[in-house]
Amino acid sequence: MSPLDVQQLRDSTPGCQSGIVHFNHAGASLPSQATLDAIIDQLHREARDGPMEAGEHGAVLVEKARRAAAQLLNAPAASIAFASSGSTAWSLAFQALGPWQPGDRILVGRHEWGGNLASMDLAVQAGARVEVIPCDASGAVCPLALESMIDAHVKLIDLTWLPANGGLINPAEAIGAVARRHGIAYFIDAGQAVGQVPVDVQALQCDVLKSAGRKHLRGPRGTALLYVRPDFLPRLNPAQRDVFSAPWSADGFDLRNDARRFETSEVSFALLAGLGNALQEMNRLGLEQVWERIAHTSERIRQALRQMPGISLHDLGTAQSGLIAFNLDGWDAFELKRRLALKRINIGANGVAYTPLDMQARGLASIARISVSPLNNDDDVAQLMTALQALRD
Known part of the structure; x- marks a missing residue:
């Protein structure tokens, strides 16, 4: 992306005009004005025409969002469902994989998201x-170690692709190849991946993939997407059902034969209108150039942090994402986040609960987290480094 491309992106984003430097895109990114307009337009339509009466138009917007999500993931539209959060989407799919039996084995990466572990x-x-699953020397999930763990009792392989507590990019395609070779269900938590790195569910060979709308996609809170491989769908029997997910017929209530079996009749058309616009914007930008910009900016930040005394970096892996985990000597990560916020700079901070297996394995009580977007420019980076230097001194 050229400087002009970045500036145009910033000009269309109200949050970039507020004077706040935002480096918490992995928590929630900044929506464009067009995304806000899509939400507000649907709300106005509901207020004017009646909420139920405006539902017909809202349903059209939802299908546009579904097609845009399918394009982004290289998936058929029928394989996409929407949910209220990434955790909800993942939990719905996981519970539908049951019933679980004594002796069933679930293999996870050390960096598994705490919410997924809670659902298990x-x-x-x-x-x-x-x-x-053991890690390799770089700290990433090891496909060879996974291969050695496979037996007839393994019911699920689950991978958090880009963990919440740092810049690791796990080898999702290699893990998928192992899962497919042995015919084992494969779930991917792509909450930090979708909107940041190119995502092709065909290449990943996953059965289920989920992501939140509010993170790198720049959609509204309260939205998420769920991909279910069409051939895998019959194996999933959702416990949550209503007249939308399991319509009535003369023979009774039958589950839909597409991913909408995970949806319900009550949704926020306004929020999904916003998500749809955000997805369309991401498709127009192109994830390849988005990722190139994020990788460039995050590497500049990492280099600057390495040169700053008192900073310890906690990223793993050989290829790293736009999530940068660090600590500053003498500072609690959450207090550091608060002090930077007083300077109108937003970062994140994570405790053990976010990725408990990995944080405990590495002896980390908390980490501060910088997360990068194409919205971030050179001035953002300079302000962040100046503020960290001032706090260090």
Whole structure:
């Protein structure tokens, strides 16, 4: 992306005009004015015509969003469902994979998102075991180690692709190749990947993939997308059903034969209108050039942090994302986040609960996190480094 491209992106984003430097895109990014307009337009339509009466137009917008999500992931539109959060989407798919039996094995990366681990607790109560796939020398999930763990009792392989607590990019395609070779269900938590790196579900060979709308996609909070491989759909039996996901017929209530079996009749058309616009904007930008910009900016930040005394970087892996985990000597990560916010600079901070297996394995109580977007420019980087230097002194 050229400087002009970046400036045009910033000019269309109200948050970039506020004087706040935003480096918390992995928590929630900044929506464009067009995304806000799409939300507000649907709300106005509901207020004017009646909320239920405006639903017909809202349903058209939802299908546009579905097609845009499918284009972004290289998937058929029928394989996309929407949910209220990434955690909800993942949990719905996981619970639908049951029932769990004593002896069932669930293999996860050490960097697994804490919310996913919490959802697995019901399976553990039923007698299933959650086991951690060893890491390679770089700290990434090791496909060779995974291969050695496979037996007839493995029911699920689950991978958090880009973990929340740092810049690691796990080898999702290589893990997918192992899962497909052995015919084992493969779920990907792509909450930090979609909108940041190119995502092709065909190349990943995953059965389920989820992502939040509010992160790198720059959509509204309260939205998420769920991909389910069409051939895998019959294996998923959702417990949550209503007249939309399981329409009535003369023979009873039948689950839909597409990913909409995970949706319900009550949704926010306004929020999904906003998500649809954000997805269309991302498709127009192109994830390849988005990722190129993020990689360039995040590497500049990492280089500057390496040269600053008192900074410790906590990223893993050989290829790294736009999430930068660090600590500053003498500072609690959450207090550092608060002090930077007083200077009108937003970053993130994570405790053990976000990625408990990895944080405990590395002896980390918390990390501060910078997360980069194409919206960030050279002035943003300079302000961040000046503020960190001032706090260090």
